[in-house]
Amino acid sequence: MIPVGIFTGYFPYALDVTIAKLKGHGFSTVQLDLAFKDIDFTPGTVTKDKCHKVRDAFRDANLPISCISGYTNIIHPDLDERRRRLEALKEIIRHARDLGTPYVISETGTYNTESDWVHDPKNKTEEGYETCVKVIEELAQEAYDHGAVFLVENYVNNVIGSVRELQRLFADVPHPGLGLLMDPTNYFDDAHIGHIDETLNEIFDALGPKIRIAHAKDCKRAENAAE
Numbered sequence: 001m002i003p004v005g006i007f008t009g010y011f012p013y014a015l016d017v018t019i020a021k022l023k024g025h026g027f028s029t030v031q032l033d034l035a036f037k038d039i040d041f042t043p044g045t046v047t048k049d050k051c052h053k054v055r056d057a058f059r060d061a062n063l064p065i066s067c068i069s070g071y072t073n074i075i076h077p078d079l080d081e082r083r084r085r086l087e088a089l090k091e092i093i094r095h096a097r098d099l100g101t102p103y104v105i106s107e108t109g110t111y112n113t114e115s116d117w118v119h120d121p122k123n124k125t126e127e128g129y130e131t132c133v134k135v136i137e138e139l140a141q142e143a144y145d146h147g148a149v150f151l152v153e154n155y156v157n158n159v160i161g162s163v164r165e166l167q168r169l170f171a172d173v174p175h176p177g178l179g180l181l182m183d184p185t186n187y188f189d190d191a192h193i194g195h196i197d198e199t200l201n202e203i204f205d206a207l208g209p210k211i212r213i214a215h216a217k218d219c220k221r222a223e224n225a226a227e
Contacts, residue, residue, distance in 0.1 A: 005066055009033030015054060019061045029066045030058065031213075032099060034092065043088035051098035059100065067103035067151065067181070067213045068096055073116040074135050075109035075128075075159065089139065096148040103212055104143065105151045105181045108132055108160040119157040129168075132159040137173050144177030151212055153181040162187065163206050170210055180207060183215035 008030050011018040014037045022030060032054070034041035039050055058065050070089045076082040093104045111128060112120040122128040136152065143150040152169070154160045160169055166180065184200055204211075 003029040003064075003066070005029035005031060005063075007031045007033055007069065009035055009069065012037070014038040015057055019057060019063060022063055023061055027063065029064050031067050031069060031105075032058075032065045032101075033069045043084075043091060046091050046095050048095065048098045051095050055098065055100040065100045067101055067105055068092060068099055070104045070106045071116075071153075072106055073109045074106055074139070075111060075132050077111045077113055086135065086139070090142050093139065093143050093148050093150060094146045096143070097146065102143075102148045103151050103179070103181075104148060105153050105213070106139075107153045107155050108136070108158045110158050117155070117157060123157070123159045128159055129165075133169065133172055136169065136178065137175065140173060140175040140177035142177070144175065149177055149179045149212065151179045151181040153183055153186065153215075155186045156188070163203055166207055166210075179212040180210040181213050181215065182207070182211045185215075 005027050006022065006025070008018055008022070011021045012035060013021065018036060034046070036054075039054065041050065055065060070092045072085040072089055074082070074086060074089065076085055089104070089106060096102055096104050107116075109132060110116060110118060110120050111122040112118040120128075136150070139150045142148075152160060152166075154162070154166055156162070160166055170178070170180075182203075184203055187199060187203055188196075
C-alpha cells in the first residue's frame with residue numbers, strides 16, 4: 001500500500017506537538033517543512049544534530065520523512081537574492097540524508113519580481129530556459145555529491161510547466177541527481193482543464209520513470225472561467 005502523508009508545515013507547532021497531531025490524523029509519512037516552534041532551521045543554522053533529532057522523532061513515531069520541502073525561486077531575477085536562495089536550498093540538500101531521505105523538492109522558478117508563483121514572459125523564452133537548466137544542473141550535482149536527489153516540481157506559471165518542457169529538461173539534464181515530484185494539478189491550464197483524464201494519462205505515460213514522490217489534489221475549472 002502506498003503510504004499517505006502531508007506537509008508538516010500545515011502543523012506549525014513544536015516538534016512533538018506536530019508529530020502528535022499528524023498521528024492523530026492517521027498519516028503514515030510526511031513531507032518535511034523545516035519549520036518548528038522549538039527548533040531553528042533558518043538558513044545557516046542547519047546542523048547534523050538538529051536533523052537527527054527531527055529524523056529520529058519522526059521515525060520513533062513511525063512517521064518516516066519521505067521528502068523535504070526546499071521550495072524557493074531558484075531563478076530569482078535579482079542575482080544576489082538568487083544566490084542567497086540557492087545557498088539556503090543547497091544547505092538543505094547537503095543535510096537531506098541526515099533527515100532520513102534523499103529527496104529535496106523545489107519548483108523551477110519565475111522571472112517575475114513580485115511573486116514566486118506568477119508568470120513572467122521571460123519564463124517561456126530560450127534564454128529563460130537555458131538559465132533555469134544551468135541552475136538545475138548545479139542543484140542536481142550538489143544533490144548527487146551528497147547522496148541526495150533534487151526533485152523538480154513543475155508548475156504552469158514557472159519556467160518548466162508542461163509535459164513537453166519536462167521531457168526537454170530531462171533530456172538536457174540526464175543526471176542521476178535529478179528526479180520529478182509529480183503533482184498532476186500543476187499541469188492544468190485553460191487548455192487542459194476540460195480534458196482531465198486524457199491529460200493525466202499523457203502525464204504519467206510520458207514521465208512515469210522520472211517520478212519519485214507524488215502529490216494528490218483535486219482541481220476543477222474556476223467558476224468565473226470561460227467555457
